[in-house]
Amino acid sequence: MGRARIAVIGGGPAGLMAAETAADEGAEVVVFEAMPSVGRKLLMAGKSGLNITHSEATDTLLGRYGRASERLDQAVRAFDGAALRDWCAGLGVETFIGSSGRVFPREMKASPLLRAWLARLADQGVALRTRHRWIGREGSLHVFDTPGGRVAEPFDAAVLALGGASWPRLGSDGKWVGLLTGEGVPVLPFRPANCGFEIAWSPVFVERHAGEPVKAVLATSDAGALAGEFVVTRWGIEGSLVYAHAAALRDRLERDGQAVLMLDLAPGREHERLARDFARQPPKASFSNRLRKGAGLDGVKVGLIRECVPDAPSLDAGALARTVKALPLKVTRTRPIEEAISVAGGVSWDGVDDRLGLVAAPGLFVAGEMLDWEAPTGGYLLTACFATGRVAGRAAAAFAARR
Structure with missing residues (x-):
């Protein structure tokens, strides 16, 4: 045999x-x-x-x-x-x-x-x-x-x-x-x-921030709260932190037709501290300066706040602190399966x-x-x-x- x-x-x-x-x-x-x-x-x-x-x-x-x-x-x-x-x-x-x-x-x-x-x-x-x-x-x-x-x-x-x-x-x-x-x-x-997700960015946001990494954030979905970083693209978001939430976001999209990835843009600072630091800023300070001096935020993180919460510049200290600690990124769909890892x-x-x-x-x-x-x-x-x-x-x- x-x-x-x-x-x-x-x-x-x-x-x-x-x-x-x-x-x-x-x-x-x-x-x-x-x-x-x-x-x-x-x-x-x-x-x-x-x-x-x-x-x-x-x-x-x-x-x-x-x-x-x-x-x-x-x-x-x-x-x-x-x-x-x-x-x-x-x-x-x-x-x-x-x-x-x-x-x-x-x-x-x-x-x-x-x-x-x-x-x-x-x-x-x-x-x-x-x-x-x-x-x-x-x-x-x-x-x-x-x-x-x-x-x-x-x-x-x-x-x-x-x-x-x-x-x-x-x-x-x-x-x-x-x-x-x-x-x-x-x-x-x-x-x-392990895929990217599409977000309906404004043309201005895409022009300024597409390709930039968003570092040192805490992201929360049905998968739990996970720390890491991701990248802004012309069509949405991708990167290791997004992939960690991908199954949860995909399942939520399939079930409800919508999904939100909640971002804490300053995970090392408590809400109360942020609110105090924002309250100390001069009334005439620009929105960017308020975020930079009060929370250490600049660049793409400031852009995300403007994009996701258009009235953020008019918020009081407490509401702005809540926005920094819980910024909603609304994803609309997964990227095509051919692009998935x-x-x-x-x-x-x-x-x-x-x-x-x-x-x-x-x-x-x-x-x-x-x-x-x-x-x-x-x-x-x-x-x-x-x-x-x-x-x-x-x-x-x-x-x-x-x-």
């Missing part, structure tokens, strides 16, 4: 981890990727410093996955932040913990890690076939569109790691949805996660067993962003992709060995 043959369809982090794990189990593995090269989204993520995981305790880390935390529990516990750092070390990639607890490769970039990883996969005998777009199954055959025409190959099992629907130019285009629903797999609509939705957990096998399609396993989970930025996205890839790769190898 020959070695089990496993197809891994999708060459991102989840797929490559599934390939490595299945090969470790003794399977013959072929990775198929629709794009000209593998790991494109990983490389894009590494352009500003590859945040590969987070150093916080595993129980805390699991809480970042919200409703999906229970279904991801076993996978993430088996390959948490500490295990992922050990795995990087095994590739010769040293990591460090940043001031926020996020974990990065010492070189910050993704390319050295990807090169070392591909070298390991080659040593394991894993074959890579790029420009192969999966178009479904015909019995035991997996069918692909290639530049040379349609090809079909038999495999004993397959792992699907085709991504979600964000950044389609890097390969995650969601075109697999129809293929799986056609086999009876339940798939939930994709929704943007990640997505919610995808293959429903109702259609997946504990080993990430598709109940309606025996022999098919799923990993990564195809599954219905979401998490904030901070290393959590990659952690779950790696962790689910390991589970799916091992399960596919075990399934194939029984055939």
